[in-house]
Amino acid sequence: MPDHRVGTPEEWQAEREALLKEEKELTHRGDELTKKRQELPWVPVEKDYRFETSDGEKSLADLFDGRSQLLIYHFMFGPPYEAGCPVCSSIADSIAPQVPHLGARDTTALFSSRGPLEKLLAYRDRMGWEIDWVSTIGSGFHRDLGFFHTEEELGPFLESGEIPATVEQNAEMCGTDAAGYVAEGPGLSVYALDDGTVYRTYVTTARGLEGPAMAYYGLLDRTPKGRNEPPDEPLWVRRHDEYDAA
Amino acid sequence: MPEHAVATNEEWQVARKELLDAEKAHMRSGDDLARRRRELPWVPVEKEYVFETDRGTSTLAELFEGRSQLLVYHFMFGFGYRVDEENPGCTGCSLVADHFDGVIPHLNGHAVTLVAESLAPLEELRPYKQRMGWRFPWVSSGGSDFKHDFGAAFTEEQQRSHAEYNFREVTGIEPQREGMSVFALQDGVVHHTYSTYDRGVERFMGTYGYLDVAPLGRNEEGPADWWQRHDEYETRKKERR
Numbered sequence: 001m002p003d004h005r006v007g008t009p010e011e012w013q014a015e016r017e018a019l020l021k022e023e024k025e026l027t028h029r030g031d032e033l034t035k036k037r038q039e040l041p042w043v044p045v046e047k048d049y050r051f052e053t054s055d056g057e058k059s060l061a062d063l064f065d066g067r068s069q070l071l072i073y074h075f076m077f078g079p080p081y082e083a084g085c086p087v088c089s090s091i092a093d094s095i096a097p098q099v100p101h102l103g104a105r106d107t108t109a110l111f112s113s114r115g116p117l118e119k120l121l122a123y124r125d126r127m128g129w130e131i132d133w134v135s136t137i138g139s140g141f142h143r144d145l146g147f148f149h150t151e152e153e154l155g156p157f158l159e160s161g162e163i164p165a166t167v168e169q170n171a172e173m174c175g176t177d178a179a180g181y182v183a184e185g186p187g188l189s190v191y192a193l194d195d196g197t198v199y200r201t202y203v204t205t206a207r208g209l210e211g212p213a214m215a216y217y218g219l220l221d222r223t224p225k226g227r228n229e230p231p232d233e234p235l236w237v238r239r240h241d242e243y244d245a246a
Numbered sequence: 247m248p249e250h251a252v253a254t255n256e257e258w259q260v261a262r263k264e265l266l267d268a269e270k271a272h273m274r275s276g277d278d279l280a281r282r283r284r285e286l287p288w289v290p291v292e293k294e295y296v297f298e299t300d301r302g303t304s305t306l307a308e309l310f311e312g313r314s315q316l317l318v319y320h321f322m323f324g325f326g327y328r329v330d331e332e333n334p335g336c337t338g339c340s341l342v343a344d345h346f347d348g349v350i351p352h353l354n355g356h357a358v359t360l361v362a363e364s365l366a367p368l369e370e371l372r373p374y375k376q377r378m379g380w381r382f383p384w385v386s387s388g389g390s391d392f393k394h395d396f397g398a399a400f401t402e403e404q405q406r407s408h409a410e411y412n413f414r415e416v417t418g419i420e421p422q423r424e425g426m427s428v429f430a431l432q433d434g435v436v437h438h439t440y441s442t443y444d445r446g447v448e449r450f451m452g453t454y455g456y457l458d459v460a461p462l463g464r465n466e467e468g469p470a471d472w473w474q475r476h477d478e479y480e481t482r483k484k485e486r487r
Contacts, residue, residue: 002435004287004437005285006288006289006290008289009289012286012287012289013413015286016440017413019282022282023442027445027446030458033458034463034464035463038461040265041251041258042251042252042253042258043258044252093352094345094349096348097347098344098453105453107456107457192248192461195247199250201460204459208266211458212452213455215349215455216352216353216356218450219349220353221283222283222317222440224315224428224430236355236356238355240351
């Protein structure tokens with residue numbers, strides 16, 4: 001017998017139906033939140049952010065590529081990184097296959113990082129992602145959204161002596177140190193283009209990325225073991241081509 | 247000026263923080279439901295099921311591929327579900343399946359195997375899989391009652407009278423519907439732990455996660471009104487802005 005409680009199909013069915021009622025309520029509350037997101041006011045983006053892309057230098061408005069909506073994933077790949085953040089890479093695994101479907105919904109999706117374009121594109125080739133990736137010219141674009149931190153800001157965290165094992169592990173996997181790694185932050189920012197003006201409509205980070213961009217959590221949340229992430233162990237996530245080596 | 251409300255950054259911050267509180271409450275309710283899912287009793291699977299796979303005939307236990315957890319996506323394909331001759335696979339299931347290859351290495355790295363099953367024979371599944379560029383394991387379940395028993399395929403009698411789908415009685419059910427069933431393997435015994443159907447599958451469609459944060463949202467009359475296979479958006483353009 002397994003450690004887990006075993007039931008008859010009838011017992012399972014009764015409990016499953018009770019849970020379904022709550023799952024539906026959660027789905028409907030999610031629908032309401034989506035509506036509220038759409039009701040957020042739009043903020044005109046007044047700064048002229050510039051990006052280096054495989055088609056030359058571009059503005060934020062250029063990045064829409066003829067569509068009216070733009071989703072940017074702020075991918076942690078700073079100038080000292082030798083490879084992209086493993087967790088951002090798992091997020092990218094979720095985003096890249098969506099590009100044709102999102103494109104059909106008037107939405108361009110791409111990645112933005114502070115690292116040099118040639119490193120980003122070489123890493124993209126290794127990972128097999130078919131999505132545009134741009135390198136910011138200057139740090140303002142990530143900085144203004146809170147996805148780039150200065151050494152001064154990070155000082156207390158870095159000197160606390162309490163750097164989580166996950167941070168140490170990921171820094172090493174990126175070929176940098178903790179300071180280099182956490183200078184970058186992950187996030188998703190969303191824009192609308194209307195009459196030639198770019199508006200910022202939505203920004204999210206941290207666990208706010210789980211819903212849209214970490215598809216494996218949606219699946220794990222329905223498995224018997226769930227996420228199975230003990231607090232005393234570093235995160236299990238690896239790059240998709242590195243699990244066998246881990 | 248756009249038709250939408252425009253604000254200063256400070257005004258947006260206030261509205262965004264208020265929404266963030268609601269998003270966090272929603273996420274914690276989701277965490278609570280994930281915990282409750284894990285508390286459901288497990289039901290031993292006593293019937294024998296067989297599947298045709300790329301490596302020959304397999305039992306349900308063999309589909310785990312040595313891992314302890316198994317997710318099976320009920321993919322609508324063949325036997326009463328055929329869109330047309332060129333496009334035998336369900337369009338919505340194809341959109342769901344576009345999300346699999348990106349997550350499979352991560353799931354496999356965390357003790358979970360994900361496979362798709364369809365009633366159609368492998369010879370029919372293979373060309374479509376190749377066309378779509380998919381790598382995930384796709385097995386044929388037509389040799390036993392698996393798809394029927396886990397609530398994703400319906401007999402002609404059920405289609406004429408009534409059937410249970412998504413844990414309720416429905417009339418006029420289609421021959422097949424979408425769903426995901428989950429199993430645990432312990433001490434050689436397979437247990438059914440969870441199944442989800444209908445909008446329960448949306449959580450596996452990352453595309454909706456992105457559209458739900460985009461300014462226009464899902465922008466659809468009904469879920470299926472814009473879906474295309476990923477290689478068909480150009481040829482079957484139904485632009486709506």
